[in-house]
Amino acid sequence: MGIYMDDNIHAPTVASGPTTIGGSNRDPAKLSMVDLMQEKERIEEELSALSSVLTSHGVNMNSSLTTFDDFPRNDIDVAQIRTIRAKIIRLRYDHKEVMKHLEKGIHDHFLNLQRAEGDTSSVSNTNGSSRAHPDDFGNSSPDVAILGPPFARVISVAVASPADRAGLKSGDNIRSIGTINWINHERLSQVAALVQQNEGRTLIMKVIRQDGGNATELDLELVPRRDWGGRGLLGCHLVPL
Structure with a gap:
């Protein structure tokens, strides 16, 4: 060579x-x-x-x-x-x-x-369900197939920060931020890049929040800002899963 x-x-x-x-x-x-x-x-x-x-x-x-x-x-x-x-x-x-x-x-x-x-919807619903069986991502929802599992966890959220105003809470698991998900976050480096490129713009963040034994998926509207009075554009600490 x-x-x-x-x-x-x-x-x-x-x-x-x-x-x-x-x-x-x-x-x-x-x-x-x-x-x-x-x-x-x-x-x-x-x-x-x-x-x-x-x-x-x-x-x-x-x-x-x-x-x-x-x-x-x-x-x-x-x-x-x-x-x-x-x-x-x-x-x-x-x-x-x-x-x-x-x-x-x-x-x-x-x-x-x-x-x-499509196949199951064309068959008579004799078993009470026309949905496909859960797949190897653990859910038959097309949205899950696209977004996949969570890729980051929220460790802390500063009071009055953009993350706080969006409703993000410590312990939330993040499935996507804008176009960033489990496939392309590159150890969260792409999250930082996306946030910097969208200061003052609304980013949709999909999070999974555990409440006791129940998990709820939420769509939060996050607006990165640097003038909120604290460090960073979001005011939260994330770690990769």
Whole structure:
């Protein structure tokens, strides 16, 4: 396998040829949904760790690695940073492939649910129900098939914050915020990006709230703001599930 290099010191060294998931010969198209989810989590954890290394050097993917007169900087390990950048590029490609197959799997699952609903509705309702049996997401609702399970839990909510005004409470489990759900939250980094991009705009948040032994699903209207008198745009602390 060849190595591509050029005279640009900023360009990472990236191996040529197709990239395989997880450095193996496994075809993501043949992985189960569970395996794809595990691969997604593994890639996101590695991306987070590599990004932290770049941050510890005081650089990111676009930082200059040369001085003003085009000499390599001597305050950082240029070779290591180029290697890390190359790994991040490969992992981002792997993540994109995994996400593509995950989204296809969910789409196919939703279509199967629709077909099941159509089949059962055309049959005489002799057993008192015309709905499909619960599926492998634990519910036959098309909405669940799209959104999937919760991906984050609310640990705390500041008084008078945007999250508080929306009705969010500590202990709530979040299934979606706008377009972000269990598939694409990337360890909550995409939640932060979505919130920053929608300051002053209404985001619909779907949450599951436990009340004793009962679970209630709520649609909350969340408006990110930075002038509410506290830290952040939401005023709540979330952790990934």
